[in-house]
Each structure stands twice: as C-alpha cells, then as structure tokens.
Amino acid sequence: MKSPAELTERFRAQGLRVTPQRQRIFAALYDNPEHPTAEAVYASVSAEMPTISLRTVYQTLNDLAAMGELVQLELGTGSARFDPNLDGHHHLVCDQCGKVLDVDAEIAGLDLPEDRRQGFVIDATEVVFRGTCPQCAARELSSSTH
Amino acid sequence: MKSPAELTERFRAQGLRVTPQRQRIFAALYDNPEHPTAEAVYASVSAEMPTISLRTVYQTLNDLAAMGELVQLELGTGSARFDPNLDGHHHLVCDQCGKVLDVDAEIAGLDLPEDRRQGFVIDATEVVFRGTCPQCAARELSSSTH
DNA sequence: CAACAATCTGCAACGATTGTTGAGTAGCTC
DNA sequence: GAGCTACTCAACAATCGTTGCAGATTGTTG
Numbered sequence: 001m002k003s004p005a006e007l008t009e010r011f012r013a014q015g016l017r018v019t020p021q022r023q024r025i026f027a028a029l030y031d032n033p034e035h036p037t038a039e040a041v042y043a044s045v046s047a048e049m050p051t052i053s054l055r056t057v058y059q060t061l062n063d064l065a066a067m068g069e070l071v072q073l074e075l076g077t078g079s080a081r082f083d084p085n086l087d088g089h090h091h092l093v094c095d096q097c098g099k100v101l102d103v104d105a106e107i108a109g110l111d112l113p114e115d116r117r118q119g120f121v122i123d124a125t126e127v128v129f130r131g132t133c134p135q136c137a138a139r140e141l142s143s144s145t146h
Numbered sequence: 147m148k149s150p151a152e153l154t155e156r157f158r159a160q161g162l163r164v165t166p167q168r169q170r171i172f173a174a175l176y177d178n179p180e181h182p183t184a185e186a187v188y189a190s191v192s193a194e195m196p197t198i199s200l201r202t203v204y205q206t207l208n209d210l211a212a213m214g215e216l217v218q219l220e221l222g223t224g225s226a227r228f229d230p231n232l233d234g235h236h237h238l239v240c241d242q243c244g245k246v247l248d249v250d251a252e253i254a255g256l257d258l259p260e261d262r263r264q265g266f267v268i269d270a271t272e273v274v275f276r277g278t279c280p281q282c283a284a285r286e287l288s289s290s291t292h
Numbered sequence: 293c294a295a296c297a298a299t300c301t302g303c304a305a306c307g308a309t310t311g312t313t314g315a316g317t318a319g320c321t322c
Numbered sequence: 323g324a325g326c327t328a329c330t331c332a333a334c335a336a337t338c339g340t341t342g343c344a345g346a347t348t349g350t351t352g
Contacts, residue, residue, distance in 0.1 A: 017298055017349050038340080053301045058340065074222020079339055092258075092266050105262045108255045112238075112275055116251045119280035120238050128272045129258055134265030163319050163328055184309085199331055204309070225308060 001070055001084035004030055010067060021045070021052050025060045035073060035081040035091075035100040075100060075128060090127040096136035103129065147216055147230035150176055156213060167191075167198050171206045181219060181227040181237075181246040221246060221274065236273040242282035249275065 002010065004026035008018045028044045029036070036044070042057045061082050065072045073081045075091065077098035090103040110125050132140070148156065150172035154164045174190045175182070182190070188203045207228050211218045217229045221237065223244035236249040256271050278286070 012350095015298090019299065019349070021300070051301080055302080055341080056300060059299085062341095074220070076220020076222075080222070092264060092268075094266070095269065101264055101266075103258065103262060105258065109253060110273070112249065112251065116249060117275075118238060118247055119283075120240070120247075120275065120277045121283055122238075122275050122277040123241065124276045126274045126276065127256070128274070129263075129266065129268050130270045130272065131266045131268040137265075137267055158320090161328090165317095165319070165329065167330070197331075201310085201332085202330060205329090208310095 001029060001033065001086060007064075007069060010069065011063075014067065016063065021049065021056050022060050024049055024052070025057060029064075029070065029082070029084045033084045035083050035102075037079045037081055039079065041082070073100065090129070092129045092131070092133075094133035094136055095130050096132055096140075099133050099135075101133075103127070147175060147179065147232060153210075153215060156215065157209075160213065162209065167195065167202050168206050170195055170198070171203060175210075175216065175228070175230045179230045181229050181248075183225045183227055185225065187228070219246065236275070238275045238277070238279075240279035240282055241276055242278055242286075245279050245281075247279075249273070 001007075004023060007026045008023070011018050011022065024045045025041060028041055032044065034040075038054065038058050038061055041061065042052070042054045045052050045057065061070070061072075064070045065082065068086075069084075071083045071086065073083050073091070075081065075093050075098075077093065077100070081100055085102060090105075090107060092101040092103055093099070107127055110127070112122060112125075147153075150169060153172045154169070157164050157168065170191045171187060174187055178190065180186075184200065184204050184207055187207065188198070188200045191198050191203065207216070207218075210216045211228065214232075215230075217232065219227045219229050219237070221227065221239050221244075223239065223246070227246055231248060236251075236253060238247040238249055239245070253273055256273070258268060258271075
C-alpha cells in the first residue's frame with residue numbers, strides 16, 4: 001500500500017481532510033501490513049491515541065477501500081479484513097482461528113471464458129485456500145493425544 | 147444434493163427425526179438448488195407451511211451442513227448462503243445484489259505447491275469471481291442515461 | 293484568524309444468527 | 323398403540339460486526 005505521506009496527498013486530492021486519527025491509521029496499516037480486522041487496527045491505534053473511536057477506524061478503512069487503497073476481504077471469518085496488499089494475490093485461511101495469510105504464487109488459468117460468465121462483468125477473481133494452520137493443527141494434535 | 151428420500155434415510159440413520167418441517171425444507175432445496183439464504187428457504191417453505199419458524203430452518207440447514215449434505219458459503223453478501231451442489235465447483239458473485247451463480251467450468255492449476263502452503267493443511271479451494279450480474283448492469287445503465 | 297464543512301466521538305440501532313425457556317406436538321421403537 | 327424423547331414453536335434476549343445519528347470539535351481555505 002502507499003506510504004502515509006502518499007495517502008495524505010490522496011486524501012487531500014479527494015477533498016478529504018487529514019486528521020491525526022487518520023494519520024495514525026495510515027501508519028498502523030503501513031507498519032503492519034497483515035490482514036487486520038477493524039478491531040485490530042483500532043487496538044493498534046488506541047495504544048497511542050486512547051480517545052480514538054472504533055467508529056472512526058471503520059470510517060477511515062471504508063474510505064481507503066472506496067479509494068482502492070486497500071481491499072476489503074470477506075472470508076467468512078466473522079469480521080471483515082482489510083488487505084493493504086494491492087497486488088493480485090490469493091489467501092490461505094485457517095478455518096479454526098480465522099488467520100489469513102497471503103499466497104505467494106501465481107495461479108494460472110483463472111480467466112473465465114466468455115461463454116461461462118453468464119453475462120457477468122467480472123471485476124475480480126479471488127482464490128481462497130481453506131484449511132488448518134500449523135498452530136491450530138498442533139493444538140488439535142496435543143488435545144487428542146491428551 | 148441428495149433427494150428428499152435419501153436425506154430422510156440419512157437423518158434417520160443419524161438418530162434424527164424426520165418431521166414435516168424438515169421434509170419441506172428438503173424438498174425446497176431439492177426443487178430449487180440455487181444458493182438460498184436461510185431467509186429464502188424460510189420464505190419458500192412458509193408458503194406451504196405458514197407456521198414454520200425461521201429458527202427451525204436455521205436448525206435444519208445447520209444439521210444438513212454438519213452432515214455434509216450441503217455447503218455453507220460465506221461470500222460477504224450479508225447472510226450465509228447454503229449450496230446444495232456438492233460437486234467441486236466455483237462461484238460468480240454479484241457485488242451489487244449479492245446473487246450467486248455456479249461456474250460451470252473446470253479450473254486447472256489450483257493445487258498449491260507444498261512449499262507455498264506455509265504449513266497449512268488445505269481442505270478446500272474456492273474460486274470466487276466477483277463482478278456485476280446482467281440485471282444489475284442493465285439497471286446501472288438505465289439509471290445513468292436517465 | 294474566521295468561517296464553513298468535514299470529521300470525531302459515544303451511543304443507539306441494525307441485520308443475521310443463536311441461546312433459552314417452557315409448553316405442546318408428534319416421530320419412532322417396541 | 324403407548325411411551326419416550328426429540329422436535330417445534332413462540333417470544334424474547336443476546337451476541338457480534340458494522341453503521342446511522344447528533345452534537346461537539348477541528349482541518350482547511352481565503
């Protein structure tokens with residue numbers, strides 16, 4: 001994702017204001033480009049700015065998503081996750097704990113032939129690999145041998 | 147998905163009872179193998195059995211999902227959708243209206259190489275094509291020329 | 293610096309789903 | 323067909339993630 005400075009410019013260019021809250025959110029996303037939930041971003045920013053509201057975090061994340069500066073993922077893990085990585089890529093999702101990791105591999109043949117699109121205009125193609133992460137697998141193992 | 151008669155057997159085999167409510171739900175899914183939400187199934191069954199409760203529909207759909215007789219899809223469309231089609235297949239999702247269609251095409255090369263799995267045990271691979279369905283595209287067009 | 297509009301916050305509300313309770317109904321087995 | 327027990331219903335509450343709202347606050351522009 002863009003640097004906080006670049007995002008600041010983009011916000012101004014759109015007539016959006018650059019508040020301290022937003023700057024902290026930019027920084028939090030830039031420092032920690034995982035797939036945070038809104039709650040996670042809130043927790044991170046709250047540490048430095050205890051008065052910020054969760055509402056503001058949602059607001060800013062939505063603004064960023066609307067501008068295409070991050071992607072909102074809906075992976076059925078309960079809450080939305082925001083992905084600052086804009087390069088086309090795919091995800092590994094742990095069904096146990098909801099963890100999301102990026103897949104570092106090209107996946108070929110993802111183009112849906114015209115005659116299979118049923119009239120849809122396709123904007124994005126996502127591949128989700130669901131399974132169990134190493135930590136959860138270990139936890140399962142230890143509880144079953146117990 | 148299995149026929150109502152087969153589901154009846156499977157329920158009995160599991161020690162679950164086969165009530166008229168459940169039978170109607172089986173039939174509704176069998177007749178109309180779209181990707182209904184719980185609410186949609188409820189609406190469909192309510193037409194014939196006005197006293198059925200949404201609670202019962204959720205219960206039965208969850209039972210079916212637990213038995214593997216249908217798949218619960220989480221596509222970020224607000225509510226869960228239940229997919230009676232058990233063959234490995236993929237989905238077209240309309241970002242505007244939330245409609246979900248099956249993709250009738252094999253997609254090759256979906257195997258994630260061992261060295262890209264980051265320790266995950268992969269159970270399932272889903273491909274989601276997101277875009278705009280013909281109806282929503284038409285609606286957009288007519289409202290913009292207006 | 294003043295003024296205006298955008299933003300922030302705290303709280304209430306929302307939609308989807310599940311828990312609970314208790315009373316009534318009715319599968320299923322013998 | 324009787325009895326056990328699962329199931330259903332209804333009504334309501336609660337949960338969780340997210341968004342709407344009102345009033346106070348504050349970037350930003352001239």
